[in-house]
Amino acid sequence: MTDDNPIKLSRRKVLGGVGAIGLASAGAGLGTTAYFNDTESFAGNSLEAGELDLFVHVDYTEDQGDYAQWSTPPGTFIDGDVVGGGDGEPLSIEVTDLKPGDSGEGEFCFSIVDNPAYLWICGGLTENAQNETTEPEEDALEELYGSTPADGQLADAMTVTLSYCTTELDEETEEETTVIGDEVVSGSLAEVMAMLAAGVPLAGDGDGEAPLADRPVFEGVDDQTDTAETCLCFEWSVPTDVGNEIQTDSVAFDLEFYAEQARHNDGTTNPCIDASYSADYVNPDGIAQPIPEGAARVDVTYGDENVVYGVTFDEPDGSQHSLADPNFANANFSLPFDVEDDGAYDFQVAWNAEGNDAFRYSGVESGPNWEKDTSAGWSALPSGFTAVKSGSQAFISVPRSQLETGGAAYGFGFNASAGGEQPSVSIPSGGPYSSNANWTSSENSQEETVQ
Missing domain, CATH: 2.60.40 (Immunoglobulin-like)
Incomplete structure (x- = not known):
């Protein structure tokens, strides 16, 4: 093992568009904007762009009671590109007028064309704003903190869970059902984004206990319309016991997926860290x-x-x-x-x-x-x-x-x-x-x- 070995990694940045989560009269919105990219690979003794193309299929719904119900159109997907090439297309999901009791859920499924690959998910908060405060919010903040903090409380109040999931088809009804598997990460939005910022490796077989090195890969497919069996499901909610302290607050965050060729690779290189x-x-x-x-x-x-x-x-x-x-x-x-x-x-x-x-x-x-x-x-x-x-x-x-x-x-x-x-x-x-x-x-x- 190496003692005090600083490994400087150039972060493969992808442009990060953001959205926001707004509450009460803030009128801001929730955004999960994701940019996806592939990586370069070695062939022989020369460096060339690998033939590895990542597509992320997105299925998302939200429940805001009588206020709004919404879902992504069928067939929504994000097209990634090789690092050094063009940027992937962005996806932004926005929820406005968010209140306690609101929730949403979604599913990311992956098409890695041509080659099996290791996958990582990265992320991070890009905004956690207090914004202008209402009188009820100021009273709640005074009671909790003795003053009004510069940062908002929504990121700590929201709960988020990421889990592996699969889709099963009922042959009689021909209806598809999503089956939730092992948990990947969970906690408040702030906690989950801290974990994702440090990089979370994904296992192709959905094993939540899979080791980092040589973990199961996501198998390559022939066409972008085909997806791997294992998907990543997410759920978010604002608990009903959250009080006025989150009025007018907004948060924004980025999600990024990285695919790296599995051949001649053990999957341990973390692309999310600096x-x-x-x-x-x-x-x-x-x-x-x-x-x-x-x-x-x-x-x-x-x-x-x-x-x-x-x-x-x-x-x-x-x-x-x-x-x-x-x-x-x-x-x-x-x-x-x-x-x-x-x-x-x-x-x-x-x-x-x-x-x-x-x-x-x-x-x-x-x-x-x-x-x-x-x-x-x-x-x-x-x-x-x-x-x-x-x-x-x-x-x-x-x-x-x-x-x-x-x-x-x-x-x-x-x-x-x-x-x-x-x-x-x-x-x-x-x-x-x-x-x-x-x-x-x-x-x-x-x-x-x-x-």
């Missing part, structure tokens, strides 16, 4: 609970509105202990940030710091001292921050504006441990903390640049 850092676990000699051959990785994705840090704990199958297990000793991890690039950390986001499997936040006050080490203690994540953990992975979304406080350059780091004489891992090695300035010095941070 940078990746990894480090091996440190197991002090003689400890009773080592985790041999363990490693941690932090992938960084720069979005228009947010920067997502995807944390992965890579531990051997059958390992007795895990740094991702909140019940293992005093397992915890943190990511500190020096957003002004001035040699001092400004804040950190931590998981399980208080032993409750939750994410917390600490700033730095004069002294300097971490707030967590003073009477202020740990606090909830500020508005605009999102953090979610699922098994051996975690996703932390930080507002891009926070990282650009001192310009494009900033420092960050990662540290996970189980406390005391237990396994630990740090990025960069020997960091990210220093005992100088009451552990607020960022002299051992990883230097980064907002992209």
